[in-house]
Structure formats: C-alpha cells, structure tokens
Amino acid sequence: MTARDELLDVIHEAIILFSRNARVRANNMYDELSFVAYTMLSYVGTFPHPTASDLAERYGLEKSTVSRQLSQLEADGLLRRVAHPSRPRTKLLELTDTGRACLAHVRQHQRKGLQERLGRWPDEDVETFSRLLWRFVTELD
C-alpha cells in the first residue's frame, strides 16, 4: 500500500464520518427545515426559477422524489410552482416571502454553526479547505 493509498483511506473514512454526521445533524439543522427541504429551498434561492428536473439532476434524485418534496414545501407555503410562460407542462419554482425569510434564517444559523466549528482554524486553512472541498465535490466529470 503506497503512501497515497493511505491518504485515500483516511479520506474515505472521513467521508463516512462526514456522511453519517450530516445525516444525523441534518434533521435538526434548524427545526423549521429538514435537510432535503433546506437543500431544495437553497437551490431555488441561488438559481432563480429552476424546474423540478433541474433539482433532480443537480442532486442525483428521482423526479418522483423531488416532486413529492416540492409538494410538501408548497403545502408549507415556502415556495410556489408557477407556469412556464411558453412550455405548458413545465413549472418554474420560486420562493415565497416566507420561504425566503426561512432560508435566510437557517443560513444564518448554519453559518454560525460552521463558524464555531472552524473557530480556531486560521483563515488560510479555511480558505484552502473550502477550495479543495469544493473541487472535490464538483470533480465528477
């Protein structure tokens, strides 16, 4: 086993801890939103007027899954599905005011949590970590 292999194993174990962790902490992210709910709201907040299919593609989910999640969010008054101006079967997603407020609130909360977690990290490490982590998650061909 090469030195690089050992690094890969550390990364792999870290991924597992990471995922478990995320799953556990996910559902009390902030007790107004579940992990999935937040994920979707956040996407709509960042890329205005996406379709359900966009979401499905981005996160590798089934369209049925996305559909149901969106129904829930709509029922909760956090987003709307509005008709596409030209394509009739297509619906565009947009946040309601409540949704926007809720998102901002949770984001604030998240940022604070991360800040605490990285409290003693020097800026330089945070910068490096952010860059490498982002490269890692988007490195999918």
Add this chain to the structure above:
Amino acid sequence: MTARDELLDVIHEAIILFSRNARVRANNMYDELSFVAYTMLSYVGTFPHPTASDLAERYGLEKSTVSRQLSQLEADGLLRRVAHPSRPRTKLLELTDTGRACLAHVRQHQRKGLQERLGRWPDEDVETFSRLLWRFVTELD
C-alpha cells in the same frame, strides 16, 4: 458578509453536495454492501472486537438501529456476535472470513474510485485535503 462568511457558504454548499452525493453513491458502493453495512464492517475491521454500543457512539446512531443492522450482517454471514468473556450481557463483534474478504474487496474498489476521482490532484493537495477533512470531521468537541 465578511470574506470568511463567503468561504463558509462555499463550505456549506459543498457539504450539501457531498452528503447528497454520498447518499446516492452509497447504495451502489459495490453491490455487495450497503452504505451502513460497509460502515459497520469497516469499523469492526479497524477496531477489533468492539461492542454494538461503540458503533452507536461512533456514528451517532441509536442502539436499536445498530442492533438491527448487526442482525442483518450476522444473517448474511459477514460477522459474528460473540460473548464477552466477563460481562455477560455484552457481545463482542468480529468479522467472519467472508466478512473480511468482502470488506477487503469493497475497500479495494473504493480506493480505486477515489484514486480516479483524485487522479489529477498533486500529492501535496491530496495530503492537505486529507489532513483538513479529517480535522474537520473530528472537530466535534
């Protein structure tokens, strides 16, 4: 919003992608093991003769969840629950030969996958990423 806040937001979005990703890829990790199954086998492989409670604590899971997963693994012939020499109600976990082989196989596969994903990363970045990621996931007080 400070520069650090922006980094935190990148990290946060990366975490989301990461988790979604992990969840999706998790279940066809290698079609012999589920994500949870692998997680537990791997732990037993690394820290010999743990108890179910050790697993629960490590991964922040309910003991009931762990118990059921272990039953499944035992039924599949991948591990055994053997009596603790002195504490009667306690059971120690150990891999069967099949379990060990299966674990080695999946690990090999994982390593290859990671290697491809990080193919063009210089050793130095892999080293840094490994170190920071590990620090991050274990930074939980």
Add this chain to the structure above:
DNA sequence: GGTCAGAGTTGCGCAATACAACCTTGACAG
C-alpha cells in the same frame, strides 16, 4: 433480597427514496 444500571432487542411508525405506470400536451413524420 430489592432496586438499579448497562447492553441489547423488539414493536411501531416516519421520512426519504426508487421504480414503474401513468397523464398531458406540444412536435414532428407520414
């Protein structure tokens, strides 16, 4: 001897997800 704590297991229910079947409507071939 009676209560208690530790380690697990089981009953029950929920949430996220996939897969497959279906609906609706525009587009395009003949």
Add this chain to the structure above:
DNA sequence: CTGTCAAGGTTGTATTGCGCAACTCTGACC
C-alpha cells in the same frame, strides 16, 4: 390531419434507515 413520440410531472407501491419507547436480562450495590 392523424399517429407516434418525447418532455415534464405526479401517483402507487415498496424498501431502507432510523428514532423513540418499552421490554428483557443479569450483575452490582445498598
């Protein structure tokens, strides 16, 4: 003009992972 098809979603059904609460043992301690 009609028939087939693809795009975008929704609904039926089943599975999986998980938590909470109740329960079972069994040794320990007062």
